[in-house]
Amino acid sequence: MLDIKFVRENPDVIDAACASRQNAHWDREKFFELDAERRSVIAEVESLQAERNAISKQIGLFMREGKKDEAEAAKQQVSANKERIAELDQRRGSVEEKLTALVAAIPNIPDESVPYGVDDSDNPEVRRWGAPTEFDFEPKAHWDLGVDLGIIDFDRGVKLAGTRFYLLGGLGARMERALINFMIDQHNKAGFKEFWPPVITNHDSLFGTGQLPKFEDDLYHVQPDLYLIPTAEVQLTNIHRGEILDVDQLPLLYTAFTPCFREEAGSAGRDTRGIIRVHEFDKVEMVKFSKPEDSMNQLESMVAEAEKILQLLKLPYHVVTLCTGDLGFSAAKCYDIEVWLPSYNNYKEISSCSNCKDFQARRAGIRFKDPAVKGTQLVHTLNGSGLAVGRTMAAILENYQNADGSVTVPEALVPYMGGVEVIRPED
């Protein structure tokens, strides 16, 4: 059950949050109606249960003392309660179901520091690293470079799986593998524990991180309760679903490489060329579990960690803060890192780092215990790409291309490429 109490106590905050986001609504009237009904049903059913329990205890005593008549009389008394309890239980179930559905559809509340805005054109730039690459020749797009170099095969990708799939070969395949290892190694050095999770997940996990119930259409649904993960965030975050962590464990820093699967329903016509928007892509993900008071600092250091990869690869990028209208469902605050892509003559998202604060923790039941504080508290969860591997490869191909159609391998990646320094067209 979601935190109904939170909604009950903060309706104005939720109103404001929904108003500042795009396409976010909640039925405040309905909520309070259901909430009141739920509580009155609970009050009644619990007093009946208390009564029943007391009489049952009495019956037990009668039985032991051999007072059969008294016991029988008492049984009659409880039987009357029974039907009423069953009826109320059922009503409670259906009210809570409606209430949960209503609450589950409410997006996270943007942090106070998030700027108001309608769409991505309102996202303020936070900082810029490097300068857009300049060429003294006509640069090619990665979809041409990849094909000319013989390392990306779009036609055969489509033959194997369909549109928006592609096949890497030779040094293209090797670069994918090199990038994954390079990124994970960097995160390991920064204290992230490495995981290798299943790429199939279930409803409860997807609900916990906020993909379900709202975004079912974006997911590959392969079995009644099995889905392909759209991001490793789902698995890394749900590792601790339903657990109570110890305050001393925090913060927990996790990382994993996984393929990510997205239906991309509704994005027809966008990014149709190249490897920017595809149904299956590789990504190295970072997830953190943090104490509430520490989570905003953890967000900053997570962005820095993602930026470090781009800096080591010497790829120009900038960082933007997502405005309220562009913020994802589960995020309270989010930075996008966008890499310079010559073919777009623009920056393109390559990492998204979010602080979900207690939003996912509430849905997934991830708490921590501080012996100094009474009860349990919700952890804050954060996630960020570190980085999207396919888009990193596209950025490398385009930014590192030479006049003769070859591509120089970024210095930091050469050891991971088995010493290959330049990728040239195959003969």
Add this chain to the structure above:
RNA sequence: GGAGGGGUGGCAGAGUGGUCGAAUGCGGCGGUCUCGAAAACCGUUUACCCCUUUUUGGGGUACGAGGGUUCGAAUCCCUCCUCCUCCGCCA
């Protein structure tokens, strides 16, 4: 896939219809003792929900999950999940 056996509190492990949120041991926390520590001894030790409330307090639920039988379920029945052992199959 077939056969069999399990899932109880932080851990180990009792309990097979009532006084059991649950013996006992270990661990944890507090205390006595000590210069300090160990040992010993004493006490304490879950989560969620509802009502009331300043704190306090009262009540409900939970023994893998859900449903059923019963006045009453950790205990009986059904379904599912999951773990273990053996057989088969397989990267």
